[in-house]
Amino acid sequence: MVNLTCLISWTLSSPTTVTWYHNHTKLTIRGPRTGVSIMVDKSEVTTVSLILQTASVADSGLYECHPDNAPNASLVIHVLEGEQTAQLSSGNVLTRERQRIVFQVAILVIIFLNL
Numbered sequence: 591m592v593n594l595t596c597l598i599s600w601t602l603s604s605p606t607t608v609t610w611y612h613n614h615t616k617l618t619i620r621g622p623r624t625g626v627s628i629m630v631d632k633s634e635v636t637t638v639s640l641i642l643q644t645a646s647v648a649d650s651g652l653y654e655c656h657p658d659n660a661p662n663a664s665l666v667i668h669v670l671e672g673e674q675t676a677q678l679s680s681g682n683v684l685t686r687e688r689q690r691i692v693f694q695v696a697i698l699v700i701i702f703l704n705l
Contacts, residue, residue: 592645596655598636605657608638613651623649645669678704 598605610617610628617640619626625643630636636657642649647669654664 591644592640592649592667592669594640594653594655594665594667596638596640596657598638598657599634601636601657601659603659604632604636605659607654607658608636608645610640611654611656612649612651614654647671695700 594610596608598608602647612623615622617623617626617628619628623642627639627641627643628636629639629641631638636693638655638657640653640655645678650669652664654662656662
């Protein structure tokens with residue numbers, strides 16, 4: 591699973607729309623990729639999460655968050671399969687759950703840096 595979160599703050603109001611793109615193709619819950627969820631929490635800081643179930647190498651690439659009232663944010667992710675994920679731990683063996691946590695934290699840090 592891939593969980594990308596876009597935070598929109600310091601705006602006069604919450605965005606009316608926030609659109610996610612993967613390699614310049616619009617992502618919606620209706621396709622083209624299946625297993626897509628988009629969660630929105632509108633409060634003082636609007637949080638829009640893009641969740642991709644059953645991530646694969648095809649999910650690698652450029653992701654962009656486009657709110658209609660704030661600057662866009664983008665990042666590039668690389669989805670690794672099998673034993674390649676152990677490279678993220680600098681030689682330490684990680685359980686699958688810890689690998690997911692490391693991956694999700696890394697994505698959140700990258701998003702914060704791009705805002």
